Every structure is written in structure tokens, then in C-alpha cells.
Amino acid sequence: MQLENNPHLTIKNNVITFGDALFLQQKDRAQHQFQLLLGEVALKPKMVDTFQRNMAHNISIAEREGFDYKHIVFPCKPIVFREKFQSIGVELNPIFSDQHHHPQVLYPTNILPEDYFLEDSHLKASGTLKIIGQVLEEFGYPKLPKPLYGYHDVAGDLRKMLGGDCLEKKQYLKSLDGLPQNRVQHFSTASGLEGNTGHLYFFFNPYALYNVRLVLFGDSFFQRRFDIFKRVFSEVVYFRNPYILDDVVKVLEPDIVLTGNAERYLWHVPDCDNAKPWFMNYISNRYDSKKIPESDIKALTALFSGKSSREYRNMFGKKLTDLPRDIEKLSMLSENDIKTNADISFIKGMADYYEKEHPGVAYYLMSLVKGLDSYKSVG
Template identity: 30%
Template sequence: MTTILFENDNLSLHSVPLDQSEQVVVTFSPRLGAPRPGPAHPNAGFGQEFFRKSGISVFHVVAKWNHWWQLDEMEEVLQAIRDRRGTRALWTYGASMGGAGALMFADRLDAAGAIAMSPQASVDLSRADFEPRWMADRRRIKTFDDRWLDTGLSTPTWLFYDPTHAEDDQHARMIAATAADIHRVPVLFCSHSSMRMLLECGMLSDTIRSVLAGKFDRDAFLRSVRSHRSASSVALTGAARILSSRGSHQRAAALSGKSVALLEAQWHAGQKLDVATATLTLHIHTANLVRARKVEEAAALLAKLRDTPLVAGDFSQQLLQLALLSNNSVELIRLIEQRLTTGNIAGLSFEILMSAINGNRLPPDQILKFHMRNGAKILAADTTGRYAQAIAAKNLDVATTAPQPDAASQAYRIEGDALLTKDNVAFLVGGNHSVLQYVTGKLAPTPTSLATFAGNLAERASIAHGQGIPYLHVIFPDKQSVMTEAFPIRPVHRLGDAYLAPLDAELRPYVLYPADRLRDEQRPPFLPLDTHMTDHGSLAVLRMMLSATGIEADESLTRVERRIVKPRRWPGDLGVKFTPRLFQDGVVLDPDWPVTAFRSPGGFNDGLVDILISPEAAHDRIVLLFGDSFFRMMLQHLSMVFTRVICLRTRFLHPEMVTLIRPDVIYTGNAERYLSNVAADSEAQAFALYPHLRAATDLAMPPEFLAAWRAVTAPRSVYSQRFLHRYTLPRPA
């Protein structure tokens, strides 16, 4: 019989005592998909039925929202358990958020052992700056108290997790660093679902019983996992995700297809499916089919998701992707019109419609009928003008609102690659990236380029977080994406928006596209005759970068802002394109802190190296940048934040340089116009080969640069320590 010992709006404590039990287990509930307000259900305890059948007394700590146990009343709950536990050996147990609770309170309950499935050491960004998940939860938590990480964990701990899952592996490392007696048990390919995978393998109950009985055999467990994981949809999906991140899309689609087949077999057998697991599996399989271009399989999955879905849920975006891939124009139009009945289409739905029209996936007669039924509503809502352009390009003799230059801003001239407004503000409109064609919507990024960007991002995040390194990609907006009102041609299409719209939600936290936020800056973010930002604009972006990666340096950034005072007059990279040359006046950063800079020789872009050493920076850490001139414009800003700043001019992330330099933070970035066609990181040559591949004749490096380059690429060497001691001024006492 269940007795509720404690309950408020945050959590409840349930007791299920069994007289013959020689042990007592305290369980902590996992993270909730949605809050559960109101009175607690007596059977809401985590693992309640399992422990009843096993004859084990149990206390269940049940959360009503995702507070991660950061509550003042936790001591009252723990005391209620202490008062009733008796002399029996006590264990703590939980998964994910529940696993965090099992570890957090094990010592305070004088536990004999703790079992944690895919737990977190902390969700406090000041401790776990690598953790992008659960941001909404963090905003509700007022303060974090994770002192157990500092005092150490003395309770013997069994930790089950997937070491190939970047964030979970980093949490495991943090836990292992504070635990005196820890048994780390890998559950490969489970991603963040170790408990679900063991359940699917038929191993969960026996595993928990063997740990509690002191009979757990790690080697036998691993053998059993290997022999049973082919029967786990979680394992198959996890393996598929790894393959996809490595570019093996065909194999990934095959594995995720097997995972779906397992779920279908269970469904047909009348078994109840876990909604979250099934939904994630179907989402991932859809993405894999799209990446692998599996047309026939896409058509089959489309029919199943539409007619007989395995679980209830919103699969509208997956259905749209599958309809586009399988060239099912009738279904595509039906789905678009279905979404229009509940509101305007936006995001991925709109992008798919544009791909279908511009990519000739819809016959002209279908486009005409669709436009006659829905065109007015879409035109009224589409502020970008892209739909109007797409319809106008089909020559259907129907009314559109095709983009025209803003009548109030027609006074401009174009010389070569540059446009100059009547207010003497210049914009880049030509060059190798066909800027004006993309800005006006006459060109759009290909699906391949969009997928490549997402693939690069996923792989980069995996590389960084696999080593516990915070990571962020920055899309530096083109000037017209921020100064839209000053640009005389309407509407303005932004490549950054096109790439963000189809991006998976799990990848969004790894991208910063600050176009809208820069509009709100008090100081002008862009120079009038340059494609680059002002030093105040670079500072604003740097603040956003640091915030996104959990790095605090407010005092240093204030010092940077106070030093943007040096007057300068120069033409800028756009001013030189006009005849006669045009000049701009501005203020630039004039550092008053000691910083030593080294730059590689050569007049080329790719392969250029900048190294800055700055002893008074806020953080004695290494930041590694892979990007273009926008990063180079903020190097001095960064030198007030990091003692070692290393910038590599390249469009790719080069893993070999991460291995050599061993950075503490990684940023990749590109100017927005470079998104016109994204190349896969797998196409990158070794970074050191850039000058050789360009047939450079003078490859000799100045001794000063060579010394710095040698030091930062072997940071653990004796030479590096001596070099840094020589160039780094002592910190103030």
C-alpha cells in the first residue's frame, strides 16, 4: 500500500513498505515531458511495479515539474526518509534527472550504493557549460546547489551511460572525477536512453537486481548487451545517428529502418509502445531517408505515417519532407493546405513549398490551382516576397506581388560589385557569391547545401563535445540582413534564415545568427563603406558568443568597450570599389592591455594563422577559431577574454588542429554570403597543406611566428611552457 508522506506543488514523497524486505530503495523520477500539477497519483513512483514484484521496500520522490531537485524542501523530504528507513541498507536509483537526484542525495542518505542511468552531474551552465539541453528548465530554477560535486561522492556508484553521446559522456567524466568508488558501465548506442535500451533488451530488471544483490558482472553484462541490442529500437536508432553524423547516410537509413520495423512488429503484436522513443525513431528515420535520397522507402513511410501511425503525434513536418522526396505532389499540396487551415505556413513547411515550386516538383496546372485557392493568404503573410517571386517565375498569368525596388529608396547606383545608396552607405551585391541574386530571392540554396550545413554542424558539435569543449557556429550577417531599411531593394531575403528554418531543434543551440539582435544595438553595428562590422558591432556579437557558450567576462568586455576610442579614416573594402575612392570616419579599438600578436606570412586567405597571447585576459584558456575575416576583426576583443587566441582562416573545422592545439573553446564561423554553397567538412585537406596546394613559392616562416606556432600546436611540451613564460607578462597579484 502506498502512503504519501509529503506533497506540495513541487514534488511528492511516496512510501511503499514491504515487511520482508532486507533493503530499501529511494527512487527519483526522470524528467517530465510536461508539468504534472495537482494531487500526486499513488502509483506515480519510478519503477514502482518492479520493486513491488521484487519484494523491495521503496521510497519514491516524484517531481511535478523539472526542477532538477533544486528545492529548499529537499532536506525535509530526506529527513522523512531517514526517519522511516530503519536499519536496512538503502540504495538510491534514477534515470536522467532522476539519476542526478540519486547521485546528489546518496551521501546525505548514507546510502550503501547508487544506481544512475544516463544522469547529469549538473545542469548549471557555470559548471556544465557543454550542456545545451533543457534551457527552459534552467530559466525556472532560481539558484543551483551542486555542492556535492565539490565535497565528493563517497557512496559506491554504478553509472550506466553511452560514452558515444557527447554530453552524457562529459557528465560521466564530471561524476567520475568526484566519486571515490565508481563503476562506469557503457551502454553503447543508447544515446540518452540507457534504461529504455536495457528494457528493450530484456535486461533492465536482472541488471538492477544483480547490482542490489552485489552480484553484478560487468563483462557478462557487456556480452549480453552485444547479443541483445539488435532487438532494441533505441540501439539501432543510436547507431544510425552515429553513422549519419559520419556521412554514412545509406547505412544510417538501413539501421533506422530496422528500428522502425521492430516498433511495427511490437505494435502489430499488441504491445504498448513508448511514445517518446517511437516518435524520435520516426523523426530520425525520416531525416535519414531524406539524406540518403531513398525515394521508394520515403513513399512507403509516408503512407504509414499518414494512414496508420505507430503512435499519436504531430508528424506533419516529416510527412512534408517525405512527400517532397517521393515526388508525391498531391500529398504535398494536401499537407500544405491542411496547415493553412490552422494558420499560415512558416519555417520548414514554407521552405518545402518553395523547394517544390522552384524545383519543378509540382506540375504547372497544380501550381495554378493551388495558387488560386491559397495564394491570397500566403501572399498576405509572406513578408519575404519569395512566394510571389516563385509564382511570377512560372508565367502563370496570375496576380502576384513580385518584389520591386522600394519607391522611397530608388536613389542608388551600382559600380562593379558594390551598391551605394543616396546616404552613402555601400553594400556588396556582386562577387563570387552572387549576393544580389540571393538577396532578391532569384537564387536560393540547394537542398544539398542545406543538408551539408546541418551535417557539418552535427559533426562539429560531436567532435567538440566528445572532448568536453564548448562549441558554437556563428553566421555573421551580411550588412543588408541587419540594415534592411537602408537597403534600397525589397524584399530582402536572408540566407541565414533559409539555413536555420530546416535545422533540427537539437542543432539550433549550436548556431548564432545575430541579424535581428544587432538591429537593436544602440551603436551602428556596421561600417558605412565596409562589409565588416564596426568594433562596437564585433563586441556585440562577441557578447552573444560568450553567453551562448556559458562564458562570463563582463568586466573585460566593459574594458574593451571603453577602449573603442581611436579615430580613424579609411576607405573600407567597399569604398575602394568606387571612382573616386570614398572614405569613412570611425573609431576603432585601441587596447590598453598587453597583447602579443603573431601572423603567418602570405597574402592568401585560406591557411592564414593568427596567434595572440594576452596575460591580462579574464580566462586563462585557449580559444580556437575556424573562420573568415569577421573573426579576425574581433581578435583584439577576444584577447581581453582569453589568454591564448588562435584563429585559422578556413571554411572547415579541421579535427587535426583540435587535436594539436587542445583548445578550451571552439568557435566556427562564416560570413552569411558564404552560405550560397556550403562544402562538407569531409572535403577539407589538412590545414597545413593550404600554402602548398596554392603553389606558394616562399614557404619560409618568420622565426617569431614559427616559435609561436610551434608552441600552440604542442601545448603540453616543455618548449611551449618556456615560450609562454617568455611572452606572457605576470598576472597582477
Template identity: 25%
Template sequence: MTQSPPAQIIPPHIRQMPDGRLLLVGGNHDVQTMFSADGPPPPAERVAVFLDNHRQRSAYCAERGIGFGQWVFPDPIVFSGGFPAGRMRSAFERALPQGARPEGLHYPLALLDGHLDRQNRTDTHYSPIGNMHVAARIVQQMRGTDLSDRLAALTAQISAPHSVSGDLGVQCTPPITEMRAAPPRIPGIRTALNGVQSGNMGIMQLIVSPNADSDRTLLIFGDSFFRMLLPELSRYWRRIVFCRTQFFHAEMVAAVAPDDILTGLAERYFASTRPDAERPHFLAYPLMLGRAMAPDPDFPALWDQLIDRRRLAMG
């Protein structure tokens, strides 16, 4: 007798939509409730904190001649084709409609919604093709550069799709996979992590990209959405220091001496913004959280190349 395949088990905080796409609906932020069109808007006091942080970050960078941009990354639950039309609504757009956003604040929903190749079916993040487009838009916003020809060339080199299981797919039993294509990586990148164990806050990733199209240095304060963008941003910045944090850490700026700073967060974190004044020193995260570190072998060499230890001690 032929044995039936095992039943698919999908955890309750994940929902599979009619088109097969997996969406995070629960979790710590109760995502479906947060983005429900008839649910409560983000708390006004949290929105005020977010705007105050943005004003202070913008002013800090302007005073020092540093390019600055802040990005809120749309949650896939608001993309069309998932829930029925009108059921979900962007929490960020509800709190800050287009006309109410200050300069330097970006929300690339239109760049991703309606483009299936820019989305994932088994992951909370965007596809490699989506990240290619978001990175190009970031460069366009910061430098005023038209990257249409660059995007066309990269699109012509996109790889054949291969099977992967994203951060939602691997939580299912058996894991749910999808076919995913990607643009070519820029060659010659050196990268290393500080190796924070068990958790996210305090992760630092250092990148040197000798074939980037500028000799600029980029400092990023952000979450996993920016970390997923690092291979694409490496096309445009020669040196990148990524710090996994929700805060703007002025103590790191002098040590990195960036030409540009990007800050950003997933939309589901928007309603829980805390003031930058509450930040710890970035390098204290592992100590505060009791987490071990196991830096990659190349981390010390890249640290010496990218971090000014004297300025860090004075920060």
C-alpha cells in the same frame, strides 16, 4: 576657372545606398540575387551538408569536453535602412528559421541590425564597436557570462572617430571614406601570421594575450569575419589559433589542445557549404594553391608556444 572635382566611380558590383552606405551586391556570390526576397532559397542539399557538418562538429567537441559554437555572420545587405523594406531577406533565416536551428548555432542579426555604430559604411564587415558586441555575445553563449558591465566600461573608452576607407570604399575612385570609432585594444598582445601570400585560404594567425580574463585556449576555423573579431576575442582568451578555412580540421585539434573551438562563416558562403570530409590537411593549403609564405618574425616563437609539433605529426 575652378576645376570640377573628379566624378565618383563606383564599381558595378558595389552599390551606394541613399544613406551613403556601400553594399556588395555582385561579386562571385551575386549577393543581391542571393538575398533577394523573391529569389530562390539556398539549395536544400547545401543546407543538409551544413547541418551535417554542424552535428559532427558538435559531437566531436562534446566527446572531448571542448566548448563549441558555430556562427553565421549576417550579410550587411539584410540590415534595415539599405534596400526598401521587404526587398531583401536573410538567406540563412529562410533556410533555418529560429525554431529549426540546432543547439550551438548562432546568427547575431538582432545584435547588429538597427545599431548604426555597429555597422560600417564602406566595408563588408562590422565596425570595431559591432565586433566588440559580437565577441561579448560569443563569450556569453559559451560561458554563460554576463558582460554588461564590461561592455559599458569599454563603451565609455571608445576613441574619437577617425577617417578610414573599408574594403568596398577603397575599390571606388576616388576612395570613399567614413569616420570610425573603436574601443581600446587590450594591452600586451603578441600576434603573428604565417604569411600566406596572395589569397586567404591557409592563413594562420597566432595570438598570446597575457592580460585576457581567462587562461583558456581558443581554436578558430573561419573566415575574415572571425579574423576581424580577434582583437576583441583576445580580451577573453589567453591563447588563440586562427585558421582561415571553411572546414573543421580535426588534425589541428590535438596539436592546439583547445579549451574551446569556434567555427563560422559569412552568410554569403552559407549556400556553398562543402562536407568537412573534403578538407585537406590545413597546413597543405599553401602547397595546394601554389602560394608562397613569408611568416612574421615572431611566428616561429609563437608556433613553439602554441602548437604541439609531436601531436601535429600524429594527427
């Protein structure tokens, strides 16, 4: 059955309304989402070849530089609601195909309708957490702690396209159980660059679950979920780019790199062999460095100076520690485990966090570092 003739659907302003859920249509425009899902148009073989070539490009860099790597194809919302569409006679098939399969590509199949916002085309925090948890387990990390969610009222991108001002409760990750909240520093070039092409974001959180530097290359499915990444990883660097930038990862020395794209973007895959140099974003009339706060410039300068540079070590390196984050393991620490100023700073921060809910743990942690500040060296 055609979408336009289906009595259960309303189509307006390129948005399909089905019950209380909204979906991006894109008929004869952009990525042709529903036309692809319905089989009315097909992916060009060239785009599949480009996807595979980009993967080969990314994997070769990961192997050379020695970081963990995975590419995520985020399933489009209509596919997650596939059974709901079947119930009204609309058969949808994924855009992602056998030709896109690769050991380093994840197309998650455990995403449920409740993991998507009703009036937005993006995943809730719960959906992204499922994906990140799966990726980390494949890399050998333990299961993520229990998520603690917060909610705020925001108009979804699809609701905005309909011209409405209704607000939907948007779920975000407030924290992971046992980890401090609101201790994240945020730096960006966004204020000095028009549009979103070329944007760079850097999040620093020494109290995150893992003392790991994560570098992200991708679209809004990453960008909308910074609330998750900055709680899990101590350093998160994001580039709005579809594939790995070779020179960037050489400088940044990441532990993990993730690339990703929304499923509908398989319609047109940018070719890594035809890439415009990244720095060109910053020598165009779209860029005004005077709009970027001095604190952001200083932080990004330290970041790109390298992990061993004095600038980076003074600004960030002294705050990073490999001590455990969960309360049980923290309670088992001894003075012998404390080796650097970063360890001391971290324990003080965790003691401050636990002071109200677990005063006994807080007192124990502070007793460990009492008097140590004067002789511990930075490791």
C-alpha cells in the same frame, strides 16, 4: 521594385549606393547576395545539407574533446538595413532560414545599422562585441566590461571597389575597461603564404580578460576583429577554414572553439568530408618558409608542441594565470592567492598598468609580490 529601376539607388562596379551607405551587390557572380535576398535565386538543398553535415562534424568533435562550441552566421549588411530598404519598396529576406537553425548556431538579431561600417561590408567592433558577449553569456561567463574604442581612418572594402580613396573612421577595440593595452604578442604564417587560404594567426595576451584558449575557424568576419578577441582571451588561434580541423584541436586543446561564416557564404558551403589536408597549404609553391620571421616560427612551434611541452611552458605557460583581472578583485588578493611565477609576473604587470591612475592599488599589488620571486614554483 527592381534594384536597377529604383531612383534611390546607384549601382556601379557591383556596389549599391543607398544614401551614405554602400552594399555589395554580386549580381550573377560569387554568392549572388542580393539575388538571394530578393528571392530571385534560391539556395540549393545540397548546400543546406552540407551546412547541417558540417555542424554534425563540428559538434561531434566538441563533445569528444570537451570544449565549448558555437557556430556564428554573421547577418549580411543589407538585412541589418532591411527597414531602410523597405522604405523605398525593396523587400529583402534573410538567406539564413529555418533549415539552418540548430542549438549550436547563432544568427544574431540584435545587430543594428550603426554596428556596420557605412563603406565596408564588415561589422564594427561594437557589433562583434554584441555577438561575442552573447556567446560568452550562453557559456556561463559574466557580462563583458565597458569597451574603450579607438578610431583610425581607413578606406572600406566597398569604397575601394568603387575606385574611391575616401577614408572612413574605423572603430576598433582599444581595450576593455580596467585591462592593460598594447601587451599582445602576435605570430603568423601570413608572410610566407600567398593569398589568404591556409593562413594561421596566434595572439598571446596574458593580461586578457579570461585565461582561455580560443580557436577560431572562419572568414574575414573573424579576421577583421582580432582587436576584440585578443583583449578578451589570453590565447587566440585563427585558421581561415569553414569548419573545425579535427587534428588541430586535438593538439591545441582549446577551451572554446567558434566557427563562423558571413551569411552570403551559405550559397556555397565547403564540405568537411571533402577537405584538403591542412598541411598541403605548406607544401605548395605558394609557401616560402624563409619569409616567416624566426620569432614566429619559434612561437608556433611551441604552440603546436602542446600545453604540457617544455617549449610551450617556457615560452608562454609561465606567463598565464587564473588570478582576476578587474581592479576590485585585484585589490582583495592576499599572499595566499599567489602560487606561481605566472601569478607574480601578472601582478607586476597589473601594478605597472595601474601606477598612474590608481597608485594605491599599484603599491598594494607590488607589496604582495615583494620578495616572493625566489621561492614560488611554476604551477
